[in-house]
Amino acid sequence: MNLQEYQAKELFARFGLPVLPGQVASTPEEAQDVARALGGTVVIKAQVLVGGRGKAGGVQLARTPDEALVKAREILGLTIKGLPVRKVLVAQAAEIARELYLSIVLDRSRKLPLIMLSAEGGVDIEEVARTTPEKIVRHPIPLDGLRGYQARELFQPLLRDGKLVAQAADILLKLWRTYQEGDCQLAEINPLAVTPDGRVLALDAKVILDDNADFRHREWATWRDPEDESPGSRLARDKGLSYVKLEGDIGCVVNGAGLAMATMDLIKHYGGEPANFLDIGGSSNPEKVTAALRIITSESKARAIFFNIFGGITRCDDVANGIVQSLAESPLAVPLVIRLTGTNEDVARKILSEHGLSATTSMDEGVRTVIEKAQEVMV
Amino acid sequence: MSILIDRGTRLVVQGITGRDGGFHTQQMQAYGTRVVGGVTPGKGGEKAHGIPVFDSVAEAVKATRANVSVIYVPAPYAPDAIFEAADAGVALIVCITEGLAVRDTLAAYHHVAALRARNGGDAPRLVGPNCPGLISPSQSKVGILPGQITKPGPVGVVSRSGTLTYEVVHQLTQAGLGQSTCLGIGGDPIIGTNFIDTLTLFEADPQTEAVVLIGEIGGSDEEEAAQFIKRHVRKPVVAFVAGQTAPPGKRMGHAGAIISGGSGTAAEKMEAFAAAGVPVARIPSEIPGLVGELLARRRARSNRPRGTQAKPRRKTGSARAAGAGRSRAGASKRRGAPARARKSDGGRGRSR
Incomplete structure (x- = not known):
């Protein structure tokens, strides 16, 4: 789960990281109230889960509460990279002398958490990594944790001044605790700002949580904003399906993530465009089949739908029953092509044929057929 | 020949009394895998699918000379199961369970690696988590393939x-x-x-x-x-x-x-x-x-x-x-x- 900035800052504050006071608002009037309560100049920031908010006009300063009202109204009317802005964070503004970048991520090949630090903060770090990788310091965190002196050593060449180094090292140690105890996949401060009066502050916060650790964190449930998800994604999560919407017109329902990816690739290979990634998992519960079809037909421009089931532990007859039952409840407006092979394939074929459906055994043939059918629909 | 498992594989199933563990134990037996024991804490002394159940992997290994373990326990408990199997001295640990928190997998990974380094050989070895396991055709299968x-x-x-x-x-x-x-x-x-x-x-x-x-x-x-x-x-x-x-x-x-x-x-x-x-x-x-x-x-x-x-x-x-x-x-x-x-x-x- 990706946290909004205001949520990530709440998490940071819980672990003692220095974030400036602020509050989230969903109307211009609320934003004005927050600005009045904070006093002084505030920064108003769009709360959307994409980068490049600043460039899109989603981050603005306001010197007075009245200005905050106007600016918040403006930002709340924006759509940034396809996402409508529904909330803004109104926070105390800070003067900035220097901007650094600091994050902790998982290094998959070293199998250790990795500190990434750069003197070039405030910009897109991926851009820095691409163009000037030497400007990023990478330091794996040893198995037995991070020590204070190690944190100071990392900041010494960048900040020099002992007081600044001490503050930054303290921030890094707290960020490490946030990452570890908070089960983060990414904990990022960009920019990590140095103010003219010699304070080091976390001015922005980006956090990705490890969803698999939610059994340890009951508070996470309150952070999930249903409106951040499309209805299809929400239904998929409720029913235990893995779903990603794409732009093509061939819907696909597959058991298994690897096979689902390979099915998308095959659709593209034969000249089609996949409308989605959808893994119904190992279970052949008819409810899941129904949900899968509902998600695809409601969210995508699918002109035809392809079922690709490799029955190993999943039984083909269960899936066939699921399809039949689902179609009886809500018939499809687009053609359906089914590929079934493996466990109880014969029984499945019989069930399908009793209901006027048929299935191929070859994935390649199935994909070619579904693309043809989709083209017929277009005509 | 084959790698990792063969006719000499003696398997212990962690989570044998659960739904998935039970189902796949039967599947593995039907394939010809020598399933010698199961582990579910608190159910030691019982039998599941004709196989003796033990309270711990250590007991199972001692009683059955199991050399491979397969894990079907729910995600919050699976990291513990990996530690337990490694400490009990099985050579190969296959974790089928998916949805383990990365922090937990890291700890288990490094524990297994440290034991392997101490033993100076290839054991113990961890396969997975979130995997279907492995099969050496006509010899043995461990997992859900x-x-x-x-x-x-x-x-x-x-x-x-x-x-x-x-x-x-x-x-x-x-x-x-x-x-x-x-x-x-x-x-x-x-x-x-x-x-x-x-x-x-x-x-x-x-x-x-x-x-x-x-x-x-x-x-x-x-x-x-x-x-x-x-x-x-x-x-x-x-x-x-x-x-x-x-x-x-x-x-x-x-x-x-x-x-x-x-x-x-x-x-x-x-x-x-x-x-x-x-x-x-x-x-x-x-x-x-x-x-x-x-x-x-x-x-x-x-x-x-x-x-x-x-x-x-x-x-x-x-x-x-x-x-x-x-x-x-x-x-x-x-x-x-x-x-x-x-x-x-x-x-x-x-x-x-």
Whole structure:
């Protein structure tokens, strides 16, 4: 789960990281109230889960509460990279002398958490990594944790001044605790700002949580904003399906993530465009089949739908029953092509044929057929 | 021969009284796997599917001389189960459970690695988590792979996926290409056994004559495997990478299948294999053809008298293989390279 900035800052504050006071608002009037309560100049920031908010006009300063009202109204009317802005964070503004970048991520090949630090903060770090990788310091965190002196050593060449180094090292140690105890996949401060009066502050916060650790964190449930998800994604999560919407017109329902990816690739290979990634998992519960079809037909421009089931532990007859039952409840407006092979394939074929459906055994043939059918629909 | 499991495998099932553990215990028994014990804390002394249940892995190992453990316990408890199996001295731990928190998997991974370093050998070894397990056709299966689609033969299969592995194995079998061992290493960002570990085992296994490697987007295991093949693997390898159409920044079902920060794309991985002289199938149905061709060439070569063998070993000669042109350059570069893989007995059949 990706946290909004205001949520990530709440998490940071819980672990003692220095974030400036602020509050989230969903109307211009609320934003004005927050600005009045904070006093002084505030920064108003769009709360959307994409980068490049600043460039899109989603981050603005306001010197007075009245200005905050106007600016918040403006930002709340924006759509940034396809996402409508529904909330803004109104926070105390800070003067900035220097901007650094600091994050902790998982290094998959070293199998250790990795500190990434750069003197070039405030910009897109991926851009820095691409163009000037030497400007990023990478330091794996040893198995037995991070020590204070190690944190100071990392900041010494960048900040020099002992007081600044001490503050930054303290921030890094707290960020490490946030990452570890908070089960983060990414904990990022960009920019990590140095103010003219010699304070080091976390001015922005980006956090990705490890969803698999939610059994340890009951508070996470309150952070999930249903409106951040499309209805299809929400239904998929409720029913235990893995779903990603794409732009093509061939819907696909597959058991298994690897096979689902390979099915998308095959659709593209034969000249089609996949409308989605959808893994119904190992279970052949008819409810899941129904949900899968509902998600695809409601969210995508699918002109035809392809079922690709490799029955190993999943039984083909269960899936066939699921399809039949689902179609009886809500018939499809687009053609359906089914590929079934493996466990109880014969029984499945019989069930399908009793209901006027048929299935191929070859994935390649199935994909070619579904693309043809989709083209017929277009005509 | 095979890798990691064979007729000598004596299996203990952690979570044998659960729904999945129970179902797959029966499946494994039906396949011929020697399931010697089960573990469910608090149910010691009972029987499940005719198999004695123990309170701990240590007790099970002591009573049954089990040398392999398979884990079906729910995700919050699975890391503990890995620690327990490693401490009980089994040589191979296969964690089927998916949904482990990364922090927990890391701890378990490093615990197993530290024990292995202390033992100075290949045991204990962890496979998974979030994997379908492995099967050595007609000998033993550990995990959830369907046995009926496999047949014994010369092809080693290693994959990050589950059903895609079945798909490929099924196509190999239909093409008459049997398998030595099929291993699903798991779809998580942190896994116990990676492509390089598996390639090392296949390279050392006399039955294995060719390897099929099925990768997917995310991480850099495929790139590292490509480099390793170039330097250390003399047997032919055919690669496939799933997720060529996956958008960046979206997790494609598997926790580890995500293109992040613009890296981990299928294109990069396919390029890395091609540059290392490994033929890359663009779609799964190209795999059997490529494997068959390479096997035939390898066999023809080994039938020649000594001294005439020093030919480029990985010409694909197939216009269908992506990067086939490059693979020639890769092959000639690799010729004469000191290419002996690490010796390994695969941690098989050990008990202590």
